[in-house]
Amino acid sequence: MIRNQWYAVLESREVKKGKMLGVKRLGERLLFWRGTDGKVVCLVDTCPHRGAQLSHGKIVDGHVQCPFHGLEFAANGDCVYVPSIGRAAGAQAKFNASAYPVLERHGFIFLYWGEVEKDEALPPLGWLDELPHDEFAYTTVVDHWKVDYSRVIENQLDVAHLWLVHHNTIGRGNRRVVDGPMVEWYHEWSEPTILNIWVSNRKDDGATTGKKPKQVEKPPRHPSLQLRMPNLWQNWISEDMRVVAAFVPIDAENSRMYFRYYQRILKAPILRELFLAAAWVMNLRIERQDKRVVETQMPKRSDLDIGEKLFPADYPILEYRRRRRALIEKNNS
Numbered sequence: 001m002i003r004n005q006w007y008a009v010l011e012s013r014e015v016k017k018g019k020m021l022g023v024k025r026l027g028e029r030l031l032f033w034r035g036t037d038g039k040v041v042c043l044v045d046t047c048p049h050r051g052a053q054l055s056h057g058k059i060v061d062g063h064v065q066c067p068f069h070g071l072e073f074a075a076n077g078d079c080v081y082v083p084s085i086g087r088a089a090g091a092q093a094k095f096n097a098s099a100y101p102v103l104e105r106h107g108f109i110f111l112y113w114g115e116v117e118k119d120e121a122l123p124p125l126g127w128l129d130e131l132p133h134d135e136f137a138y139t140t141v142v143d144h145w146k147v148d149y150s151r152v153i154e155n156q157l158d159v160a161h162l163w164l165v166h167h168n169t170i171g172r173g174n175r176r177v178v179d180g181p182m183v184e185w186y187h188e189w190s191e192p193t194i195l196n197i198w199v200s201n202r203k204d205d206g207a208t209t210g211k212k213p214k215q216v217e218k219p220p221r222h223p224s225l226q227l228r229m230p231n232l233w234q235n236w237i238s239e240d241m242r243v244v245a246a247f248v249p250i251d252a253e254n255s256r257m258y259f260r261y262y263q264r265i266l267k268a269p270i271l272r273e274l275f276l277a278a279a280w281v282m283n284l285r286i287e288r289q290d291k292r293v294v295e296t297q298m299p300k301r302s303d304l305d306i307g308e309k310l311f312p313a314d315y316p317i318l319e320y321r322r323r324r325r326a327l328i329e330k331n332n333s
């Protein structure tokens with residue numbers, strides 16, 4: 001996993017006021033809860049005293065109370081009370097818990113996985129910031145995949161599997177030959193952060209794919225697929241229909257998928273809800289078609305040099321691997 005990045009880690013609705021949520025993310029036990037002001041906060045879910053899981057404790061006067069010896073922690077992780085030493089002794093910095101910066105945007109909770117001293121502002125989120133959320137309604141499929149999140153991402157950049165894996169859903173039409181695909185990085189603050197992909201599939205008409213990815217001209221249409229590093233993705237279906245997904249790392253062999261279908265075609269409440277319910281069923285089916293194959297891939301975590309033999313249609317996957325490796329080398333020292 002790449003250090004010093006903002007990851008989408010949860011949906012807002014999962015963190016409820018007055019309740020602690022203990023989850024595994026980025027290989028760590030983490031505790032999320034909302035302070036009295038409703039703001040989400042995150043602590044490492046392991047007590048600095050003797051390692052008990054804080055999320056099994058209680059919220060007492062706006063502080064997290066460890067279930068073992070009752071140490072209390074403020075939202076920023078400061079230890080404000082140690083019962084065995086006595087209230088009069090006040091805060092005890094020696095027992096401070098580690099905290100991570102978190103922010104909420106567009107129904108997702110983002111966590112900055114890096115050194116707290118290096119806390120950075122959440123950068124723009126690309127299309128997620130641009131989506132008119134008051135016009136679009138969405139429904140989310142949430143699922144657990146037994147692979148590293150890099151494999152889940154690569155599956156969503158894979159433009160050669162649709163005709164087979166999704167033969168009776170989004171891959172109907174037997175368009176198995178891939179021209180290109182055209183790939184381009186979009187830069188934010190001089191960093192390549194968004195991978196834009198233009199997909200062009202056709203039936204096998206006897207002509208092999210003549211054009212390599214770098215020979216294909218950028219089509220004058222919106223890119224079909226977009227990956228925003230480190231873990232957000234969009235399938236731009238039309239002006240009025242999108243799929244946005246977050247691929248959340250749990251650990252090196254497990255991920256959580258948030259697969260949102262957005263639409264603004266139907267606005268009347270009952271019709272819209274019926275449409276979204278049908279879309280949820282369809283998207284679950286598509287997502288399960290992918291998961292069935294991807295969970296069998298070995299190794300469970302992808303990287304450059306894992307011994308795979310790629311063909312030209314895998315170009316977006318190769319670009320992702322290169323970028324990810326460069327970021328790991330830069331940030332994980």
Ligand code: FES
Binds near residue numbers: 051066070071
């Ligand atoms: S382990 Fe948490 S207070 Fe002792």
Ligand SMILES: [Fe+2]
Binds near residue numbers: 155161162165166290
């Ligand atoms: Fe797929």
